Amino acid sequence: MADVKIERKDSVMCAYVSGEIDHHSAAEIRETIDRALIAKDINLLTMDFGGVTFMDSSGVGLILGRYKLLSALGGRLVIQGTPPSVNRMLKLAGITKIIEFKGETADETC
Template identity: 45%
Template sequence: MNVDTNIKDNVLFVNLVGELDHHTATFIREEIDRIYQGNRVKHIVFNFEKVGFMDSSGIGLLMGRYRNASIVGGKVVLVRVKPEINKVLNLSGIYKLMNCYANEEEAVANL
């Protein structure tokens, strides 16, 4: 799993590439938290376009980042979610906490 990040206008953009499972979730969590806290951004946008697999560790990763963002009045949103990943996210109930958008522009417009 690779993670590419970018910060723009108080938003941390996280582009995930590969599989998001228990083997990769710890590394990703630490990387995102380091950047999020070090730059004091408010919102996080996760791009799932290049994620081929996700298990419950991915749900935990999202929940933890949601908690961190909520503390500072921020939001976590998801973009470019593939149907197979959407199924996992929908079953988990994550959409009660965060919204999913077609692209980054739409997501930012709704923050």
């Protein structure tokens, strides 16, 4: 199944998602991220998908939902480390045009 590890430094937060993202696991990932987001004053959330082995369109909903939440809080969302299978899903969804997308390069900010 899926797992998410949270790292926070000041107002920057990273969520490292791994395993399989589907409708079932997306709900748990969402709750973990949102709880951490709301507890602290976060203005940059990076979601790292480097450990994701499967993602259906529930992952798109997960990203769009966090994008809307961050926008409402006056923050930014960046996604990174997406494997090819996840990239296919994101391109199909047209989501790369909406949110900041770092492709497969790992980010050093976290």
